[in-house]
Amino acid sequence: MDNEDQESLLLQGVPDNYGGVKVNLTEPMTIEDFVPKLRASLVYWSNQGTKGIWLKLADGLDNLIAPAKAEGFVCHHAEREYTMLTSWIADVPSTLPANASHRIGVGAFVLNKKTKEVLVVQEIDGHFKGTGVWKLPTGVVKEGENIWEGALREVEEETGIKTKFVEVLAFRESHQAFLEIKTDIFFLCELEPTTFEIKKQDSEILAAKWMPIEEYVNQPWNQKKELFRFMANLCLKRLQEMEYMGFSKVLTTTSSGKESYLYCNTDHANLLNATRGLASTSG
Template identity: 50%
Template sequence: MLRSLPKLSPLLSSARTTNIPRFLANSLRFVSSAQTITRTKTSTGRIAMTTRAPIRPMSSSTVSSITAEDHVQQPKLLKSTDDDHDGVIVEMDQPMDAATFVLILRSSISHWKQLGKKGVWIKLPIHLASLVEPLVKEGFWYHHAEPKYLMLVYWIPETANTIPVNATHRVGIGAFVMNEKREVLVVQENSGHFRGSGVWKFPTGVVDQEEDICVAAVREVKEETGVDSEFVEVLAFSRQSHKSFFDKSDLFFVCMMRPLSSDIQKQRLEIEASRWMPFEEYSAQPFVQKHDLLKYISDVCSAKIDGRYSGYSAVSTSSSFSDQKYYLYLNAGALKSSL
């Protein structure tokens, strides 16, 4: 009986041309896919067939691999956070070649457009300056620059651009420091507009980022003259000028200060001379009398000395928008009398 078992290949061949049952033909094809078939006779006289290379079912990992290949790979997107005005902020950090960056940028803008986003802010640290050119070519423009980064922006919708412009103003202070002898602290500058003019003026300076006006006044007096002082009042918001510093506007506040020391140690880099001068002598300078702005400031200071004028003191307050402390400048005396 064992010798009479037909060979498999003729059976498979005939299965293609004869009308044998389909399930038998499929079974034969399955058996023929094994690498080697061995026919043996068991102790009961039955015939058993085994293969040297067992046929295993398809693993789940193989199925997963096929599934992943069948799907279109999702494009990479730039990591972003939402702002409060339907825009996104991207803070770049990792180096990236320009070609790859442009592809990811285009996919990201398309994604943000589908989400209804408007403005795109991309913050580039200085070590990624090579990405400035591809950003500009994709339609971004400069918004502002700081020592460690450059900010570029882009407007997605086909509507009027409402991205706010960069900061437009500088804030400056002038410090009116008077002692008990009615002497005012004045300086002569060795640089800038007043260099070599012989004009005696109040210590002045620019408010630093995240610095309050009252704090800046104390700092500037100390830096220019070495005199310690404390803030009393904002006597006047004396000037709003334009096109003064790289096309920016200026806001200038005159602050009354109380001296806490008297010894002068001038700053040699910017200050040519510094002294305590009788207020009347300061006010009588031709330069002060000639310019209306300076004369008004002098009159305000004089009225304050005589008790005929009240400025705006700094009241520490808070806001529900943040945990940061704020100063509200107001006429505290007038407010108290009105309550």
Template identity: 35%
Template sequence: MNYLSSVNNQYGGTYVAPEDLPANSAAFEAQLTESLKIWHIQEIKVVWIKIPNARAKLLPFLYQAGFMNHHCAVDFMMLTLRLEDGAMIPPFANHSIGVGGLVINENNQLLTIREKDHIKTHPHNWKFPGGMLEPYEHIEHGVIREVLEETSVQTEFQSFIGFRHHHQGQFNTSNIYAVCLLKPLTLEITIQESEIFDAKWFPIEDYLTDHKIGKYNQNMLRSALQHSGLKNLNVPGYMPSDQDYEVFMTQ
């Protein structure tokens, strides 16, 4: 075969998979040149090529042909080439998702932490335990995991309270920080010493009237006290792909 095998998609693009790459660089260069001619004749709009780390020697040929980096993971690079002026190339993920656990016990106390990174610059930053979602992790599972990791307090998901959206996230991404109401199943605190300076159950009235506490956290707490929030309906097979989705709605 003197051209690259590829699969067309419904958007007028075509995709070359790693398993369809030729065994050596010389063959790849020749097949790429011929394929570009064919794709132009076929009026292909965008070409996508996935290059595993083990085939990184092929990258210079793609760059010379005008391909651009689109996204990558630890074991591959995805490149694209726009063959039609104005053809749409959807951007890769540009948001990160963080979660915060708003945990209130039966004594009207709020579970709070102070992070080691903030203790010198913001010594009174008593905040909700939480952190970043892991890949393919649901919000409900992620917030329960983060609270457990940082404080050892086991919790049960109650509702989604609200979120903050800003454009100053890690690695120049935008960030969504989702706050969830959790019910504590245990009360004893053991901090995650690598990240957390200390943690405590903070009386709610004191938290709401403390002028040193961030207004965002205070407002989220007030919202949780006044409203039930959005429930996770846990709808299995919500989409045709028959996967489990998180669906937050009022009831």
């Protein structure tokens, strides 16, 4: 059997960087056609010393999930457009990474330095429904969105206020927080307002206003709940002691050339941005 005939009996895969194979199926296939090709491919990949198999089934190929599981595959994760299954066929312990385990949230400390007021909202639904608590605008960072971009977007969506990113003041993590499974990482970002007229989001926000920062900090909720007290006091400290510095962003690229942001101490971020393109020295 020549290579062309052999390939027609196998599922077409692309090697990954870790000794595995990625298979992306997008066209309809019957179970009768799929199962023999999968079994032959598993034998072939095993003989080639392949370790892990990533089997991506496009939306509409749900008929292939059960047959794949019958051949040892397990569901890794699912999105609207596809279902991803994996199989580890090497004799060594699996090194396939688990599904994404974290959700990224952002909160926005939007400070009007002239009036010493902070932008706050009351939510229609959720944990704070009916509490009367005034809170910072918050939300979840979308897929493919940078942390600072998520903070700007959430503020504008909820209040209509346009802002500029200043820095990350702090972050916290909480395990088994989202769906009682995923870890939630929350970044508190300082933003500088460039507009001041509030136009609240009617679907999610009950009310929005500029509040004196001391009044925000001294709310009973913030004083009784330790984490909220810590974060509120941090915002107050930032106003009173501007030398408190968080993390600013530096635009850079990954080793593969993709745009990325490095967050580091504001003084050093300013230095990196000012000396961009210059060779580093040891002093």
